[in-house]
Amino acid sequence: MSTANTTPFDIAKQALAHVGRFRTPPTPNVYEVWYRYVEGVDDIIANLSHAVDHVNAVSVEMLDQLHDQYCVPVEVAGERMADELISEMSSLHSVVQKQIQVGADFGDSINQACGALSEANPSPETVSDCSKALLVSNAVMQEHIQELQAQLIASQTKVENLQHELVESQRATMTDPLTGLGNRRHFEVGTRKSIASDNRESRHIVLFVIDIDYFKTINDTFGHESGDKVIMYVASQLARHCPDALISRIGGDEFAIIVDVSDYIQAKELADTVRKFFASTPLKLSESGKDLGHVKLSIGAARLRIDDDEQSWFVRADKLLYQAKDGGRNSVVVEHFR
Template sequence: MKGAHVVRSEQAGSAPRQLFDRIGDFLTAQRLDPDPANYAFAYAILAYPDAPLAQAVARLTDGGVRLTLRDIEALGGEVTPGTGSERDRADGLIAQTQLQVEGFADIIQGLHAETHGFGRELAESADRIRQQQAALDNGSAAVAEVARITAAMVARVRTAEARLESATREAAELRAKLEEARDNARRDPLTDLPNRRAFEEAFASHAATDATMWLAVCDIDHFKSVNDRFGHAVGDRVLRAIAAALREACGNHLVARYGGEEFVVLFTDMDAGSARATLEIARELVATKRYRLRETDEPLGAVTFSAGLAPVAKGDTARAAFGRADRLLYRAKNEGRNCIRVG
């Protein structure tokens, strides 16, 4: 009887075990640490798949996009100190390493300048010693020894200069690679647009200057049906096409992939009418194009997007401005799609 309290049938324990495994897979896929806060967040999503939280996460992660700490916090999850995705930690390490490399490069350049000056002075001193030695009738052994030592020192300095020059080139190459890595951390690999992190940083930078801003949130209509009917490879092509249309129409304004099939456009120093007109050009460019499957030339059907366009108020955070534009987007969806609603 003693063991009766701990024995479980295989059938009774299979469902919890499957849920446990799915939680582990979710944390691994999102590159989240397996701490209690993240586990509880994953449990709330996977144990109640029809709840609003699970649906919100599904929209954010559609298309292979990973959750950020800001996403989890915005959805009501707890972010504990030290918690972070591998990308967050890698980005911090890249920034720290770049600062160290820049400091190292500055030191090398300083040493190179000092060594070059010292070497030039040694070479001039050696020349003067040789001239003085030649002027002596019998030649002094002491002067000859000084000349020999000085010549050896000049040779070593020149060797050191060559090594420092090589190190300077290597530091410059490493700095360029680190800069490229930092750029990649802020770029969506599928569409080559800036990602959500880059958008949030740009938003904060513009907000600090009190610039006039309008934020558009754009969402591809019926995108799930495209993936279901034709597969994710075709869905990826659609995402790239929408990204290209937005980038072409919006010119120098920031266009970023926010997540899944959602894009954001940050219009700066532009009034509502001009921002809407620019967005309408992109919408019409997408809606009038006829897409076909590359493999069979079969028509893909109409591809459109809806958008919400909202002003950014003074003191707004990126999340607040996004929420306002997102509500307008849902109005556009509810009123027939393939349209823009302005707040």
């Protein structure tokens, strides 16, 4: 990765070296991902480091997905949608202003008619002229009301489409393409929301950091495609066991879960249940039928404290994860709390 003294030229050379090493075509998207990887963008490092350092294989599809997620600024899509929304609101504003003017003109016509008809013994011609004027003004008013209704319906449809597009755009930038879980950005948003929660003092919000034990061995023995399937399997089972939790894949074979529990005992039981399920469930490759053995997990868990920030909470849980690994792996270390 780059250092503070690394020049853009040095980063570019290292990025091109990665292009050559992994035989990925030097398209603008692919090159930008490698450049950002060498530059030290955390999200890209978290998603690429495992493939680079352990699997030694990186696909163009993976790089394209990372480019869409992390190299195209979210602000670009947001600005475009904001511009479209402003344009739509300006158009609608013009129609409304026109309707206001038509309404004022209609009011003037009514006032004039009332003034003429309020005179003593108005002539039949006056009554007839007033009626015709009111009919004409009413027709103009109705025409513009219909125009406004049509514009409102069209604007409502467009705004709903923009809203849907914005939701999909946000979902895409926070979804891990391999597992369908949240990605690191999703995790960071989740931690910020937990910390900003108004009632965090009265809740037990626990962060589980989970790592697959000896995952490199799985890749080395069965290939990175099988390794990807194991990651997908682990992701699906974590989602099944923790349906009400915020679950993210934050690195190659590392996951994070943020969940509310009633007490320490429930946190420990949940972590143990997850670990025991994987440790007792043998896996086979669907194509060849080869035994993969049992997937074993190490889990560290820390409760959100009142003085925690995003970094301190994660660092504490991560240290507990390494205690679990140092204690022999396939184990759980949960921070005690009341």
